[in-house]
Amino acid sequence: MIRFLLLFLCILAPNLLAEESHSRLFAHYMPWYSSKSFSGKWGYHWTMGHFDPDTIRWDGRREAASHDYPLIGLYDTRDPDALECQVLQMKLAGIEGVIIDWYGIRDFYDYGPLHESTQALIPMLKQAGMKFAICYEDQSIKHMVNGGNLKEGKALAHGKEVMRWMEKHWFSDEAYAKIDERPVLLVFGPQYFTPEEWIELRAEFTTNPSLHTLPHLAEKHNADGPFGWPPVSNGKSVNAATWTKSLKELYAREDSVIGLAFPGFQDIYAQAGTNSSYGFISDRDGATFRESLDVALASNTKLIQIATWNDYGEGTVVEPTHKLGYRYLERIQETVGPKNVTPEDLRLPAKLYRLRKQIGENPQLDEAATALFSSDTENAAKILTSLDESTKTMPAFFLDEPVDEDSKYRLLRNISYRDGERRCQLDLYYPSGGKPFSTVIWFHGGGISKGNKSIPLPLRNKGVAVVAANYRLSPGVKAPVYLEDAAAAVAWTVKNIGRYGGGQTKKVFVSGHSAGGYLASMVGLDPKWLGAHDLEPEALAGVIPFSGHTITHFTVRKEQGIDGKQPTIDPFAPLYHVNKSAPPMLLITGDRELELLARYEENAYFWRMMQEVGHPDTTLRELEGFDHGGMPEPAFPLLLDFIEKRSSN
Numbered sequence: 001m002i003r004f005l006l007l008f009l010c011i012l013a014p015n016l017l018a019e020e021s022h023s024r025l026f027a028h029y030m031p032w033y034s035s036k037s038f039s040g041k042w043g044y045h046w047t048m049g050h051f052d053p054d055t056i057r058w059d060g061r062r063e064a065a066s067h068d069y070p071l072i073g074l075y076d077t078r079d080p081d082a083l084e085c086q087v088l089q090m091k092l093a094g095i096e097g098v099i100i101d102w103y104g105i106r107d108f109y110d111y112g113p114l115h116e117s118t119q120a121l122i123p124m125l126k127q128a129g130m131k132f133a134i135c136y137e138d139q140s141i142k143h144m145v146n147g148g149n150l151k152e153g154k155a156l157a158h159g160k161e162v163m164r165w166m167e168k169h170w171f172s173d174e175a176y177a178k179i180d181e182r183p184v185l186l187v188f189g190p191q192y193f194t195p196e197e198w199i200e201l202r203a204e205f206t207t208n209p210s211l212h213t214l215p216h217l218a219e220k221h222n223a224d225g226p227f228g229w230p231p232v233s234n235g236k237s238v239n240a241a242t243w244t245k246s247l248k249e250l251y252a253r254e255d256s257v258i259g260l261a262f263p264g265f266q267d268i269y270a271q272a273g274t275n276s277s278y279g280f281i282s283d284r285d286g287a288t289f290r291e292s293l294d295v296a297l298a299s300n301t302k303l304i305q306i307a308t309w310n311d312y313g314e315g316t317v318v319e320p321t322h323k324l325g326y327r328y329l330e331r332i333q334e335t336v337g338p339k340n341v342t343p344e345d346l347r348l349p350a351k352l353y354r355l356r357k358q359i360g361e362n363p364q365l366d367e368a369a370t371a372l373f374s375s376d377t378e379n380a381a382k383i384l385t386s387l388d389e390s391t392k393t394m395p396a397f398f399l400d401e402p403v404d405e406d407s408k409y410r411l412l413r414n415i416s417y418r419d420g421e422r423r424c425q426l427d428l429y430y431p432s433g434g435k436p437f438s439t440v441i442w443f444h445g446g447g448i449s450k451g452n453k454s455i456p457l458p459l460r461n462k463g464v465a466v467v468a469a470n471y472r473l474s475p476g477v478k479a480p481v482y483l484e485d486a487a488a489a490v491a492w493t494v495k496n497i498g499r500y501g502g503g504q505t506k507k508v509f510v511s512g513h514s515a516g517g518y519l520a521s522m523v524g525l526d527p528k529w530l531g532a533h534d535l536e537p538e539a540l541a542g543v544i545p546f547s548g549h550t551i552t553h554f555t556v557r558k559e560q561g562i563d564g565k566q567p568t569i570d571p572f573a574p575l576y577h578v579n580k581s582a583p584p585m586l587l588i589t590g591d592r593e594l595e596l597l598a599r600y601e602e603n604a605y606f607w608r609m610m611q612e613v614g615h616p617d618t619t620l621r622e623l624e625g626f627d628h629g630g631m632p633e634p635a636f637p638l639l640l641d642f643i644e645k646r647s648s649n
Helices: 002-021 080-093 112-127 139-146 152-171 197-202 239-250 284-298 327-336 345-359 363-373 379-394 480-501 515-525 527-531 554-559 599-612 633-648
Strands: 025-028 098-101 131-135 182-187 210-213 257-261 279-281 303-306 407-418 425-431 435-445 465-471 502-513 541-547 583-588 618-623
Touching: 002 080, 025 210, 080 327, 080 345, 080 363, 112 131, 112 633, 131 152, 152 182, 152 197, 152 239, 239 257, 239 284, 257 284, 279 303, 284 303, 327 345, 345 363, 345 379, 363 379, 363 515, 379 407, 425 435, 425 480, 435 480, 435 515, 435 633, 465 480, 480 502, 502 515, 502 633, 515 527, 515 541, 515 618, 541 633, 583 599, 583 633, 599 618, 618 633
Parallel strands: 025 098, 025 303, 098 131, 131 182, 182 210, 257 303, 435 465, 435 502, 502 541, 541 583, 583 618
Antiparallel strands: 407 425, 425 465
């Protein structure tokens, strides 16, 4: 019996050790966002006093203080629907807790709403069986003193009050995160209190929390250890070798280290006029997050912080966004997530959020939420799919936009055009009146490495149907996969649009911006791609690329090992396929002096070559005064005019 027990322990011990030393993944969360639809006004962190979210851009996104955009739109961190969605996304991905960025208990600036958001988030985390911890921003004291809200002589007393409040309300909570049985307290800095004052502040605690500061301040403030943070400063770009060296130095320390995983760094401060930029770290198409996470997981740290879940001001966001979709959640789920959760399951919380906004109070939605909190994704998916079906007869609904109850348009979401491929989905927006209509297929831009489908605002309520298609992205796939996807989306539309109201098969146009324009051109010129679906480019009524490459796309060149400034014309270039039997074409670019490198000139050369081969209907338009990102807005009226003239023939 003794030998049996010893053998059993020998087998069990490694598993127990692995479980004990398993790195816990926490997301740093910013609870400081306010939306007009929920709170009655746009909060500072969406506007930064410069951007106006009431302005809706051509792609349906509101203007905001960010280089990217939440996939669920500009949300409010006091909105229980948004918090539910985010917590469920984290849970399903494998994130075990949240470190909440917190500015204290006093109502100054937006600290009051931020405190309310924090108190609303914690019960949601506990419902999901997740942990939480606090990252205290003692810079709040400086702002209150400078703003006349707090007298300098009262600052330390107020700091002590804050410490006592945290301990009373949070440190004793079973869901509060601990290291070596001690509550974890992060301080971002410290930026106000001196080392001597922090000795007094810590004396207020009876629970002796494990204090963690920024690395360069840990020893000075007698902290238990540092927490990692993206190493940017002085507005400089930081390369991978530099930040990797910084992380290795962090994990080599002998004190208690909280690890770091981060996607990159690109702040908006200079554009907002609030400050100069702290610096820049490239996301390297996801490699920065992947490598920093792998290094953290390989270290001995007991807690890893993802910096951040949602700091849009600094561009350190891992929650699903318009540009990057679920890139980071999929990586987390693949690395540390529960094995019974699939990448498709990660999409369920956002669907729940959208249906809550579209349908309103509904017991089935509550049932789906309960299932997701219990990780019963199969049952949740069935409920949400059923409810989603019921919305097909409702007026077209767009998150984060005013609802038009009188709209005669319908919006069908996430129709699969290639079975088994998650990214190969499209949305169909079409008039429901039964009258004949033309259709424009819209491919999003993003360098074939990022971006997400959307129904362009200037194409809504214009009498045409819009098909917005996603396609697989580099570096996850390489050419010609995304070309094959684009052709499959076009083929699906040509073969199926007649099933929806007055859709006309012979009046299908293909368009897109930047990378999307390139894909549209390739599908409309090289018969190889549509030929795989027993179609010819001549089946299209027209091709309208917005600022698309006509040489080989730079991402294709990158995959081939060719520098981005080295132009090539090979079978992956629209120019390679100029021919007189191609569909009618309208080429639109921005101002040649404001566009991306030679984008107007290569389109001009393409136009000339189409004349040389005898193509009867190729037009080139240059939009003076508009750069690459701004040119779509004035280009859409040209597209609609082009469609109207070709549709009436």
